[in-house]
Amino acid sequence: MGRTILDKLWAEHTVAELGDATSLLYIDRIFLHERTGSVALKGLEAAGRPVRHPEQVFCTMDHIVDTTAGRTDDTRMPGGRDFITSTRASARAAGITLFDLGDDRQGIVHVVSPEQGIALPGVTLVCPDSHTCTLGGLGALAWGIGSTEGEHALATKTLAVRKPKNMRIRFEGALPPRVYAKDLILHLISRFGASGGAGYAIEFAGSAIRALPVEARLTLCNMAVEFGAWTGIVAPDELTFDYVRGRPFAPRPDQWEQAVAHWRTLPSDPDAVFARELEVDCSQLAPQITWGTSPQQGAGIDARVPDPATETDANRRQSAERALQYMGLRPGVPLAGLPISAAFIGSCTNSRLSDLREAAVVLRGRHVASGVRAICVPGSSLVKKAAEAEGLDQVFRDAGFEWRESGCSMCFYAGGESFGLEERVVTSTNRNFENRQGPRTRSHLASPATVAASAIAGALADVRELPPIG
Amino acid sequence: MEKFTTLTAVAAPLLRINIDTDAIIPSREMKRVSKEGLAEGLFAGWRYQAPGSREENPDFILNQGPYRRARVLLSGINFGCGSSREHAVWALHEWGIRAVIAPGFGAIFQGNCVRNGIVPVLLDNLTVESLARQVESDPERNQVTVDLVQCLVIAPDGTRHGFQLPTADREMLLEGLDSIAVTLKLEAEILAFRDRDRTQRPWIYLPSTP
Numbered sequence: 247m248g249r250t251i252l253d254k255l256w257a258e259h260t261v262a263e264l265g266d267a268t269s270l271l272y273i274d275r276i277f278l279h280e281r282t283g284s285v286a287l288k289g290l291e292a293a294g295r296p297v298r299h300p301e302q303v304f305c306t307m308d309h310i311v312d313t314t315a316g317r318t319d320d321t322r323m324p325g326g327r328d329f330i331t332s333t334r335a336s337a338r339a340a341g342i343t344l345f346d347l348g349d350d351r352q353g354i355v356h357v358v359s360p361e362q363g364i365a366l367p368g369v370t371l372v373c374p375d376s377h378t379c380t381l382g383g384l385g386a387l388a389w390g391i392g393s394t395e396g397e398h399a400l401a402t403k404t405l406a407v408r409k410p411k412n413m414r415i416r417f418e419g420a421l422p423p424r425v426y427a428k429d430l431i432l433h434l435i436s437r438f439g440a441s442g443g444a445g446y447a448i449e450f451a452g453s454a455i456r457a458l459p460v461e462a463r464l465t466l467c468n469m470a471v472e473f474g475a476w477t478g479i480v481a482p483d484e485l486t487f488d489y490v491r492g493r494p495f496a497p498r499p500d501q502w503e504q505a506v507a508h509w510r511t512l513p514s515d516p517d518a519v520f521a522r523e524l525e526v527d528c529s530q531l532a533p534q535i536t537w538g539t540s541p542q543q544g545a546g547i548d549a550r551v552p553d554p555a556t557e558t559d560a561n562r563r564q565s566a567e568r569a570l571q572y573m574g575l576r577p578g579v580p581l582a583g584l585p586i587s588a589a590f591i592g593s594c595t596n597s598r599l600s601d602l603r604e605a606a607v608v609l610r611g612r613h614v615a616s617g618v619r620a621i622c623v624p625g626s627s628l629v630k631k632a633a634e635a636e637g638l639d640q641v642f643r644d645a646g647f648e649w650r651e652s653g654c655s656m657c658f659y660a661g662g663e664s665f666g667l668e669e670r671v672v673t674s675t676n677r678n679f680e681n682r683q684g685p686r687t688r689s690h691l692a693s694p695a696t697v698a699a700s701a702i703a704g705a706l707a708d709v710r711e712l713p714p715i716g
Numbered sequence: 717m718e719k720f721t722t723l724t725a726v727a728a729p730l731l732r733i734n735i736d737t738d739a740i741i742p743s744r745e746m747k748r749v750s751k752e753g754l755a756e757g758l759f760a761g762w763r764y765q766a767p768g769s770r771e772e773n774p775d776f777i778l779n780q781g782p783y784r785r786a787r788v789l790l791s792g793i794n795f796g797c798g799s800s801r802e803h804a805v806w807a808l809h810e811w812g813i814r815a816v817i818a819p820g821f822g823a824i825f826q827g828n829c830v831r832n833g834i835v836p837v838l839l840d841n842l843t844v845e846s847l848a849r850q851v852e853s854d855p856e857r858n859q860v861t862v863d864l865v866q867c868l869v870i871a872p873d874g875t876r877h878g879f880q881l882p883t884a885d886r887e888m889l890l891e892g893l894d895s896i897a898v899t900l901k902l903e904a905e906i907l908a909f910r911d912r913d914r915t916q917r918p919w920i921y922l923p924s925t926p
């Protein structure tokens with residue numbers, strides 16, 4: 247019987263079978279950041295256990311650091327300095343490669359990881375961060391873990407994992423203009439629920455996925471965890487190989503052919519069997535926007551706020567009622583046109599160069615509506631540099647956006663800088679949870695293009711109605 | 717790690733779906749590089765009157781009478797979804813929770829539970845709702861038993877509900893094992909794997925850092 251890409255990667259990394267569908271998997275690469283990696287490193291130190299193969303372990307500063315110009319270790323987050331200095335000291339002591347403040351390679355962990363060639367097709371990669379599934383976009387088997395599991399991976403180079411089930415989701419048809427990978431995944435989650443993928447590793451396939459550039463595949467896989475999946479993965483292909491070639495930690499030229507030959511064996515066999523298969527037609531999809539406090543509470547931008555009373559499932563009804571109350575919304579109101587006071591482009595979902603370009607297409611020659619605070623935070627210092635080299639920073643600035651240093655920034659609120667009380671924000675991030683972006687902040691998730699269009703309109707807006715200028 | 721065998725305790729129903737780890741412990745409550753001092757921040761956004769305040773919200777269940785002594789939490793599907801922060805589990809544990817009963821868990825959260833002495837018990841929605849109803853009439857009297865030896869939940873009315881947990885997870889909880897020590901017993905296999913793999917996938921193995 248044919249094997250799926252998960253089956254192949256699983257078998258290839260199995261050190262020992264532990265029974266009950268659980269394997270001890272070899273972990274090729276580990277990434278840490280100062281928020282959760284710090285506590286894992288400290289725990290290891292306290293136990294007197296060394297980091298095994300520190301040359302395969304990487305660390306960045308992204309969660310706690312400020313994103314304002316001239317930033318230092320003295321971040322605005324309460325207690326933040328402790329996270330930064332502790333991480334630096336532990337990383338140095340363990341001999342781990344650290345992308346520190348002031349280093350061009352610094353940035354959001356899941357942006358840096360592919361950018362540096364640390365995440366590759368076919369590797370197992372873990373990080374104590376739930377969006378590690380992003381790297382599935384390269385054909386890596388990558389998943390988020392807790393800090394204690396992080397200690398285990400650092401100390402042993404392995405993790406005991408129960409094998410998830412195989413699911414394949416085929417996205418078929420061509421994406422309409424101004425509809426992106428972000429819209430695909432938001433649509434999927436709103437249709438099948440935030441736990442629709444629970445217990446599965448999901449292979450994203452189909453004609454729409456084959457046509458997606460690598461950065462868009464990263465966006466898609468980024469939110470696999472928001473679908474409840476263990477991870478998401480896209481089979482590597484020529485686009486992937488072109489993307490990976492020449493990156494700092496990618497295979498050296500003398501190893502390249504061997505690596506690619508191996509990567510070509512990874513895609514699922516034609517007769518591979520999946521425990522579950524879904525198909526989504528992309529050709530009629532509208533840009534998506536969330537209206538609630540779970541990623542599953544979303545709809546097309548041309549929809550209205552749903553009426554919880556029409557929800558047949560009692561739990562979903564209660565959750566929708568609660569969400570509308572939190573979001574300050576009434577049933578039946580059109581989503582497009584809801585006034586916003588802030589817009590955010592950034593995060594490991596949508597802060598790569600292609601994201602900034604798509605937003606800039608909308609922003610060029612236009613200006614953010616008065617009363618709207620708009621912020622752009624590039625995903626890495628290298629993304630920032632590249633964007634500046636092609637003048638994108640000027641487009642953002644001219645449009646009235648703040649142009650920041652790289653980091654997680656206002657993707658999440660840790661007590662420092664945030665959006666305001668009950669402020670309505672349109673955001674290219676991945677979580678619209680209560681209080682995620684600020685105290686009682688009301689977050690609407692969307693693609694960077696939709697965020698840009700909404701910033702200009704001063705209200706949630708349909709980017710399809712805003713033709714590019716010039 | 718503390719062992720878990722069986723527990724009979726007050727259970728608190730928090731029957732919402734998709735309770736995320738940001739809600740269990742908001743980011744702003746994680747102020748030090750530490751696994752401790754987190755109980756105060758548990759459910760801070762719901763437990764206190766205003767963001768940042770410590771004035772209790774009397775409507776929140778864990779602020780009410782016997783529920784302050786709850787050791788078991790009942791919840792809706794996808795409990796612990798979202799951020800991987802293990803602080804959610806450390807906060808629950810420090811506050812006193814030893815078992816969470818729900819129809820489904822966030823995968824990372826579930827793994828974090830078993831590494832910290834909390835039993836993630838999977839029971840279907842109707843059963844969880846029935847437990848909640850029984851508990852609510854008199855939480856102090858109508859306690860819930862979680863028996864990990866037999867993998868059973870015993871409802872206040874005596875009904876028994878079997879649940880499943882992966883073997884390795886159950887053993888880790890029952891024995892209070894240190895998972896790193898368990899794995900290191902396979903040291904020979906790990907080294908053999910690495911040496912074999914290095915010849916097959918040499919590009920994975922980066923040169924040692926100085």
Ligand code: SF4
Binds near residue numbers: 308309594653658676
């Ligand atoms: S950008 Fe947001 S979601 Fe991504 S790693 Fe940072 S905090 Fe997490």
